[in-house]
Amino acid sequence: QVTLKESGPGILQPSHTLSLTCSFSGFSLSTYGMGVSWIRQPSGKGLECLASIWWNGNTYNNPSLKSRLTVSKDTSNNQAFLKVTSVDTADTATYYCAHTRYDGTYYYVMDVWGQGASVTVSS
Amino acid sequence: DIQMTQSPSSMSASLGDRVTITCQASQDIGNNLIWFQQKPGKSPRPMIYYATNLANGVPSRFSGSRSGSDYSLTISSLESEDMADYHCLQYKQYPWTFGGGTKLELK
Numbered sequence: 001q002v003t004l005k006e007s008g009p010g011i012l013q014p015s016h017t018l019s020l021t022c023s024f025s026g027f028s029l030s031t032y033g034m035g036v037s038w039i040r041q042p043s044g045k046g047l048e049c050l051a052s053i054w055w056n057g058n059t060y061n062n063p064s065l066k067s068r069l070t071v072s073k074d075t076s077n078n079q080a081f082l083k084v085t086s087v088d089t090a091d092t093a094t095y096y097c098a099h100t101r102y103d104g105t106y107y108y109v110m111d112v113w114g115q116g117a118s119v120t121v122s123s
Numbered sequence: 124d125i126q127m128t129q130s131p132s133s134m135s136a137s138l139g140d141r142v143t144i145t146c147q148a149s150q151d152i153g154n155n156l157i158w159f160q161q162k163p164g165k166s167p168r169p170m171i172y173y174a175t176n177l178a179n180g181v182p183s184r185f186s187g188s189r190s191g192s193d194y195s196l197t198i199s200s201l202e203s204e205d206m207a208d209y210h211c212l213q214y215k216q217y218p219w220t221f222g223g224g225t226k227l228e229l230k
Contacts (some may be wrong), residue, residue, distance in 0.1 A: 037219075047159075047167065047210055049219040062218040064124075096166060106173070109157055109214045113166035 002026035002099050004036075006117035013123055018084040020117060022097030029055055029075045035100040036080040037110055038071065040093040052100065053080055087121045094118050125150045125213050129222025135230040142198040146211035146222045151192070155215035158187055158196045161208045170209075171196060203229065 008020040020038070027034050035054040041047050051061045051071040061069040070083040084091060095117050098110035126149035136142050146156065154174040159167035169178045171187035174194055184199045198205055206229055211222040 046224045047212075047221040049212070049221065052219075060217050064218065107155070107214055108172065109212065109219070110159075110167070111169055111178075113168075116166055 002112040004097050004099060004112060004114035006095060006097050006114045008095065008117040008119055010118065011120045011122060012087060014088050014121055015086055018082075018087050018091065018119060018121075020082045020084075020095055020097075020119075022080040022082070022114060024078050024080070024097070024099065024114075027099060027101075028078065029053070029073045029080065031055055033102040033104065035102070036073070037098045037100045038080075038082045039096045039098060039110070040091075041096070041116075042093040050095075051082060054102075089121050092119060092121045124218055125152060125216055125220050127211055127213055127220050127222040129211055129225055131225060132223060133226040133228065135228045136201050137230045138201055138203060140201045142201050142205075142227065144196045144209050144211075144225045144227075146194045148192045148194070148213055150216075152213045152215035154189060155213060156187075156189075156194050157212045157214065159210045159212065160205075161210065162206075167210060 004024040006022050035052055037052040038050040039047055051069050053059045053071045053073050059071050068085045073080045097114045099112040101108045128147045130145050156174045158171040160170050161167040170181050170185055174189045175187045186197050188195045209225045
């Protein structure tokens with residue numbers, strides 16, 4: 001059974017760096033086809049896909065955040081990480097990580113989600 | 124970026140109604156579209172994969188269809204547990220993009 005759980009600072013100040021951890025079980029990010037995606041949702045608004053990291057180390061960052069995003073993984077500890085630099089109030093949102101997999105033919109995108117981590121950027 | 128235009132943004136319907144929500148893609152995405160259901164305070168749940176395939180455990184009253192660049196999620200007979208927000212997502216091309224969401228409420 002795949003499960004994921006996000007953890008983060010809760011609140012941070014503008015211009016600081018947001019660091020989020022996705023701790024997961026039921027799969028390995030060293031196994032062919034496995035991936036983790038990061039998504040955020042401001043309160044009362046829609047969803048935005050931020051980044052993805054795959055079993056082979058390939059990553060994708062949404063260019064809307066320019067070069068502020070870094071996604072990485074620790075396969076030994078079954079964790080994925082998201083860093084967002086120079087945060088401002090517009091980065092206030094619930095941040096989710098989600099399991100994504102590719103079986104060589106089909107993608108199963110965001111088939112299991114974490115519970116989300118609330119992040120508030122405020123001075 | 125591929126834009127996903129979702130409509131309506133909100134709607135109210137009665138129990139037993141047939142409900143249809145639509146996403147229009149700005150470019151060809153093939154069948155690379157997912158529908159998610161999100162209840163208040165909860166994480167999204169995938170309902171339909173590859174535009175027309177029901178995800179595991181999803182009731183058969185849900186269905187997905189495609190007509191050209193228009194993708195639809197239909198609930199054949201609305202039940203109270205279906206009140207939620209619904210989101211489409213295209214994963215044909217990075218950045219993967221969501222529609223704006225539809226809030227489905229009880230009339």
